Amino acid sequence: MNFKKLILISGVVFFCHQLRAQSIDYKFDFGPGKAAKNHIKILPTTSFSNNKKYGFDFDSKVEGIDRGGKNLLNADLVRSNKPFYFSVAVPEGNYSVTLTLGDAKESSLTTVKAESRRLMLEDVKTKPGQHVVKSFIVNVKNKNIKDGRVVGLKTRELTKLDWDDKLTLEFDHQTALAGLEIAKVEDQITVFLAGNSTVVNQENEPWASWGQMIPRFFKPGVAIANHAESGLTLGSFQGSRRLDKILSIAKPGDYLFIEFGHNDQKEKGVNDGAYKSYTERMKTFVSEFKKIGGIPVIVTSTSRRSFGADGKTQNTLGDYPDAARKVAKEEKVALIDLNVMTAKLYDALGEEKSKKAFVHYPANSYPDQDKPLADNTHFNPYGAYEIAKCVVLGIKAQQLGIAKYIVNDFPNFDPSKPDDPSVWKWPESPNSSLIKPDGN
Structure with a gap:
């Protein structure tokens, strides 16, 4: 056996061994x-x-x-x-x-x-x-x-x-x-999620986000990789090397859903703002993911629970939802307008009943909770579940390739006709926390 053939066989054996090791x-x-x-x-x-x-x-x-x-x-x-x-x-x-x-x-x-x-x-x-x-x-x-x-x-x-x-x-x-x-x-389409506390997998009751509910709505063929974290902006997500992490493991045909705004609007530097650093950074996320053959999707920020004198949800996010829409249009990528859909959801529930979608609980609902919980930004499991349905609705409306993997029991959802919170049930996990997630 000549030397070249021996090297080739050795390489094949090593490759097969590596495959078995990863299996x-x-x-x-x-x-x-x-x-x-x-x-x-x-x-x-x-x-x-x-x-x-x-x-x-x-x-x-x-x-x-x-x-x-x-x-x-x-x-x-x-x-x-x-x-x-x-x-x-x-x-x-x-x-x-x-x-x-x-x-x-x-x-x-x-x-x-x-x-x-x-x-x-x-x-x-x-x-x-x-x-x-x-x-x-x-x-x-x-x-x-x-x-x-x-x-x-x-x-x-x-x-x-x-x-x-x-x-x-x-x-x-x-x-x-x-x-x-x-x-x-190895054959799954991976959907990476980049976002803040409205997207992250909240580990403790009664907190929840749409990113942890959305896996329920997909059949095998799609994997949801949630890299969101509470309190983050586009800049701090990138600065903590989370975008680098995603880019290092994503493959062509994977998706990146990008939802930021709640924390970005608190940045007050000379170059900060919806149409400045926010827009520039979002374009970076889009372009970097496109470079690896991925499919970016921009998601506008969830509305906060804030009702105006007319009894309708009012915008508390300034120009940030509009800036996200403009980036999607300029970069020719899909847009899921969660800001609009969540406003419709809260309006349908009404000012009082919409508390059922957020972390609003009387004292003593959870261990060591001697004061009421009242948070108008962060969701409970019901609210997170309804918003995940909004995202799935957006996936279908945008005719994204992953729409074919949506489970068969997902009906046509209308944010103006949400599930009744008094009927919807959630089996609580053993661990709870009174600590509010970072960000607002």
Whole structure:
């Protein structure tokens, strides 16, 4: 064998080894019975740790049940009427998650959140004896940039599930979990989100943002990678190397949704302003993402809850929504006018009822809360869910390529006819916080 051929074969072997090293494919069978073929048995006592890279997390308590039967995957399961967590240590990337839910003898109801309370599945019901299989995509990120730099995380981000080294799933309601598969996938369109506290994955109740609700409205084929953070402007997002991080991992055909304005309007430098630094920076985001073959989408800022004497939502964002619209027109990119849609949403609810979309809660609604919460910028889960619907409506209206991946149960939504907040239900996660997110 000549030297060149030997080098070629060695290179192929090394490449294949690298592919195998990057391949992640877990199959778990839950419950005390015999494990299904090629599945890892997960007992109620299987806990995540530094030594065991998968298991129940955060002191979760579940009951193991063995119903018997020929289908080993469905024969046994774990159940709980309280929230529980399951984590798997994985590297950065997009992951296909497939769940087998149901119980041979009892009904079940399941809502699934991933990482920092991203809504993935909503109210999946099974009857006694029924099992359903549901799949979704979870993006896992880290702070490392390929050139050796790192994202400049805020102190509050250092403990967030969004930035740790594992994929965590939260199961709510009355979950009956029989099986779980997690596999790394490379064929997803990734939608990156750049924004502030109205977009970020809020980790604690009762805070929420549209960026953490929107995964629920997409089928496999699209992964939502939320890089937003509370308190940020276009400038501080870029300055903390978050745009660099996105550009380092995005691929041609991916999307970048850009929503800023609330915090930018507080910048008072000589070169600051809607038609100055804000416009210039937004054009930079657009042009840099276009350079890698990506598709930028500009999203105008959500309206604040502020009603005028005429009983209608008034603009508190100055020229910033208009500046964003102009950039979209000049740069010939899609625009989702969330500023207009959220105003319609609040007007439809009315001045008093619109509080139901924001963090407005009487004292003692949450542990150690001795004073009322009254925030007219930041949303609760209901408000975030309705605004995510507005974004999905915008995706359809703009005829973006990812529209074909919107779930089949998404009806035609009209912000002027929002869901009734008294009927809409949300299973709260265990952790809550009284600390207001950065920014206003």
